[in-house]
Amino acid sequence: MLERAVGRRRAEGPFRDRRDAGQTLAEYLDDLRVDEPIVVEVVGRYLRRDGFAVLTAADGEQALAAALDPGTVPDVVVLDVMLPGVDGLEVCRRLRAANFKSPIILLTARSEEADRIAGLGIGADDYVVKPFSPGELVARVKAQLRRVRLDTEPPSDGVLRGGDVELDGVNRALKVRGQPVTLTAKEFDLLHHLMKHSGEVFSRDDLLDSVWDRSFVGGPATVTVHIRRLREKIERDPSRPSHLKVVWGTGYKFDPG
Secondary structure: OEEOOOOEOOOOOOEOOHHHHOHHHHHHOOOOOOEHHHHHHHHHHHHHHOOOOOOEEOOHHHHHHHHHOOOOOOOOEEEEOOOOOOOHHHHHHHHHHOOOOOOEEEEEEOOOHHHHHHHHHOOOOEEEEEOEOHHHHHHHHHHHHHHHHHHOOOOOOOEEEEOOEEEEOOOOEEEEOOEEEOOOHHHHHHHHHHHHOOOOOEOHHHHHHHHOOOOOOOOOHHHHHHHHHHHHHHOOOOOOOOOEEEEOOOEEEEOOO
């Protein structure tokens, strides 16, 4: 599902350049000014060409209604931060609060690093920085769908236990001190990887390579944000973690305690 902002951008538009996108974009960018409905149209055309069904929403309220409607739940959400009304970050937060499981990809401006970090902190799985090529965005969508497909395949190691944490790889469920805890897909992947290799130390780059798709360019800060979110969900005192520990100068590890 694609969502759009309204208004106009600078002359560079949200696309990287015409050479990246080919003749189709050139037809739309002759005046070197691209409004957001055209962004939705062009990206939607690229996705449909790859066989995707595309549902669009004009603002945050429409996006929430469509995403949370049992009849229209999307497999992937592409969410522009600059939405009219309810902005993209708030849409992301509300979706995760409603236990929405599908991957969320944010579209952000190059200068909006704080928005990207905030988005990852409230449950986004990836982001694409404007200007971008539609081909790159389609690749990111495919990468998220591949990961979801792999996530649904039962792992060979079944239930992982460490202290008061129990992670069920088959049903993708977490219990902490006997109580169910909701995780996003990426939080689950990260915790599963660390628990599967309990006691082993991984750098942030190691975790990006192992848990995130290689096409992801969020950077090491993404790992830090996800570790913080996991600590808030599994630790008795997130400021003094007993499971997700940092090894200074090296990386992170899971300590069963």
